[in-house]
Amino acid sequence: MPDSASASASASASANASANATANATANPGGAATPSFSPLYQQIKALLVQGLQAGEWLPGQSIPSEIELAARFKVSQGTVRKAIDEMATENMLVRRQGKGTFVATHAEQSTQYRFLRLQPDDGNAAPLQRRLLECRRMRAPAEVARLLALKAGEAAVQVRRLLLAADGGTLRPVVLDDLWLPGTPFKGLTAERMEAWRGPLYRLFEAEFSVHMIRAEEKLRAVAAPAEEAELLQVPVGSPLLSVERLSFTYGDRPVELRRGLYDTAAHHYRNELS
Amino acid sequence: MPDSASASASASASANASANATANATANPGGAATPSFSPLYQQIKALLVQGLQAGEWLPGQSIPSEIELAARFKVSQGTVRKAIDEMATENMLVRRQGKGTFVATHAEQSTQYRFLRLQPDDGNAAPLQRRLLECRRMRAPAEVARLLALKAGEAAVQVRRLLLAADGGTLRPVVLDDLWLPGTPFKGLTAERMEAWRGPLYRLFEAEFSVHMIRAEEKLRAVAAPAEEAELLQVPVGSPLLSVERLSFTYGDRPVELRRGLYDTAAHHYRNELS
């Protein structure tokens, strides 16, 4: 981003471009130097991400127009455009022709359950019912602390819940989720708060705790249902279940949720696209 | 862009652009018309895909430079660039600064097993051994024919194989794959041909049958190991296995492979990235 000298307002990024290019050219011959170079549009992108992280623009709101951002950062509209393009393909921003560019949110219908890849074998899109089983604050177990980058013994919130599908009048459990959330950002999270909430969990996190999930990694395996989980899912002990361990990240690639789901794939499957 | 008069060779894409724009503007007021409009770079992209499909440039080879393509299609370099950009993000092309743009291939180390999301729980990247169990031509079963868009009773090739991991000196089966391939493009595919082949299967398909997989859809579920499959995978009958049904597509979004894999996830997991 802007060169270190330009401490004034909005930091003439154009000057930086040349500065960076030079730095890059001169740094490499010195040995196995740091990469230490990024194109202008990457610097702009970083600034925009900072803005998002700082809450300058909230999910659902629009960011300034390309022209305005170009003026603010003292670059051409095309450069801003390229920065926004990347952020749009990463689902951090959503462009809407004629209206503006908006901060992505888990509120809209289209992106509501974009991290849930489970779907019914028949195309029925009947949304799943939720049933909260547990929600308590505790010290994060070692493994959880490690994955969430918490200090040993730091506070965490543990949540357990069921997702149920309407199956011809009766509700059949399909997913058993265990969540761990870092205690600090999720200070006021209680069972009541969750029970009262209508809508996706990630929307609650956005709206009430300013935590926006933008990316996740999942590890899948087939496991045999343990006794307790089998009972909750109403399947025989030892039934094959799909285990999905998810680590979700927010803006700075900071992990903010660990989730272990057990999916009953008798009438559902996990859909994935490869390219 | 080029004037609309340039109707000469190579399908002056520019002429289309204006034509399309006009069509679009006039079509909409008429009612719920077809979309029937695509920007110039999409038209260029379509032409490039046609070239790939026709085998004008083969996997691993370079396509003409942006400047040359711009001249050929009578558009600006930037328009060609945008077309190539999209194809690169879809993994159809690979850009290499200073060298050129190349047709993607399953030959290179980096993209060798890009459709195989299974990996060992420890980071060991020891490649899997193969063992071919079966390879025969047959009439495609109804379900297979449907998914591969074959006519009922058309010829297909069925392949069954094991993938095994080196586990401290001994080989342990990890994956049991069942493949169905359309008989026509895979005319000469025999067990001997596959046995003799060193390298990824998809590389063989590219090199010997001109079938290049560029995209796939997978459906995952947890299942209990049936007797026959359990024995092949050397696990107890009823063990939980990850079932992965994959449908792979080549250039025109034509399905060209149906694969059903059973993964033993005792020491491996299926990795996925969500965004």
Added chain:
DNA sequence: TAGTGGTCTAGACCACATC
């Protein structure tokens, strides 16, 4: 040194949404 892709700019015009 020449050729390739990569970045950046400036300006024109189109498509869409809103007032």
Added chain:
DNA sequence: ATGTGGTCTAGACCACTAA
């Protein structure tokens, strides 16, 4: 009519590769 993103162009210069 105005403002937004979307497309297209033309040209300059940088970074990388290979001869």
